[in-house]
Amino acid sequence: MHIAEGFLPPAHAIAWGAASAPFVVHGVRSLTREVREHPESTLLLGASGAFTFVLSALKLPSVTGSCSHPTGTGLGAILFRPPVMAVLGTITLLFQALLLAHGGLTTLGANVFSMAIAGPWAGYGTYRLLRRFDVPLMVAVFCGAFVADLSTYCVTSVQLALAFPDPGSGFLGALGTFGAVFAVTQIPLAVSEGLLTVLVMRLLVQSSKGELSRLGVLPGRKPDPEGTGTGGPGTDGTGTDGTGTEGTEGTGTDGTGTEAVAR
Template sequence: MVPVSQETGQGVSTIHEVLERVCPAMHIAEGFLPPAHAVAWGVASAPFVVHGVRSLTREVREHPESTLLLGASGAFTFVLSALKLPSVTGSCSHPTGTGLGAILFRPPVMAVLGTITLLFQALLLAHGGLTTLGANVFSMAVVGPWAGYAAYRLSRRSGLPLMAAVFAGAFVADLSTYCVTSVQLALAFPDPSGGFLGALGKFGTIFAVTQIPLAVSEGLLTVLVMRLLTQSSGGELARLGVLVAGKSSRAVAR
């Protein structure tokens, strides 16, 4: 452990050390956002979660048969955010798993499923926290799913095959989550010399490098699950608009 007495702003190496140690924990730890920031992110996230609860209940009421697949999407997020994987920077981090559900059920639903996962980790694992829940929900359950969904839709529209688009969606959902986390940390803890942009540049660089291989892993795992889904649940994927109805799942799976 490096003693805490080190001065701040003493050149790049100190800050890099500091950042390398911030970045492994994707979720901002309990009590580590100033109260004003914590409240602001909570206020920003709340409407998305409320809207998400509405779309989730509507989905379950109108299509009770999708409950199982909703559960599976939540379960995927549960598994992936529990997997702490080593990365090329010599740190560990974990994927988010929000891309799959966002592609299947659209992002609002993931605001709810992601929040449930974050609550579980905050309450039982002391990973993340209640005061930082708003900020963590905003990065992992709001921005991640929306950015991933946008990447997926754009890839589909530009004619990419389904699985390439799924990979892009999951990759972007994972990486954008960490980008938002670094923005949140940079806003709360600006660099003494470089200010917000200085802190953001440094946070962002290291976050991105650590997270890129994990985002690739998440993309591949999401493609794997989507391939299994096209084989097992073609009808449901067609109803959700992921598969084109009538096309054989085999052709699309490729």
């Protein structure tokens, strides 16, 4: 859910806004650098932002009387890293607060922290961990999107429990209550979002393989073998003019019949 306008006490709203601000500022720098150095990535950036906007705007009633929705932040986090997703998520939440009455301006900081910061970092961390252990790409993408969605609601539950502790059982009691309310619909939604993200990633693999290679999602072209001589066809650092590649040592002739050391 988006925490509604005016729902949080002013001190909590200010605190979450202050906690979110450094992540968003860092994200603006990362996004600016990405666009400046790779202007061809703007189309994929726009698609990632649109994916987040559309999914998180789907407000689905819950049997518990609350509302749930997908987040769509896992895809952008996997493609462009969480700092960029902090900016895209903030823009999404701002437009939804102004145009769709989802969330609000006073609670923007709290919503940004849960959906645009905590969710993307948790999802991206899960994705990277699985890829490090050679888990297939689509399995890692599914798990990353699933965790990004579910962790958003875990953080939202914490935020609400801190603001409204249970009179008898305090913070833990309220956390259990809010968590149970969201879990009924959010776990199936997280599974659905994971599957949809896999479908989108498959389409991107077919249509944007070069861009995904540059972003590190797909393996790129392997570099030339080390030690290839620049002055001849040898691969062990020797060349006909007595030079080898930088950082390797070899021997060649200098035209006088004597050996010259190449570095």
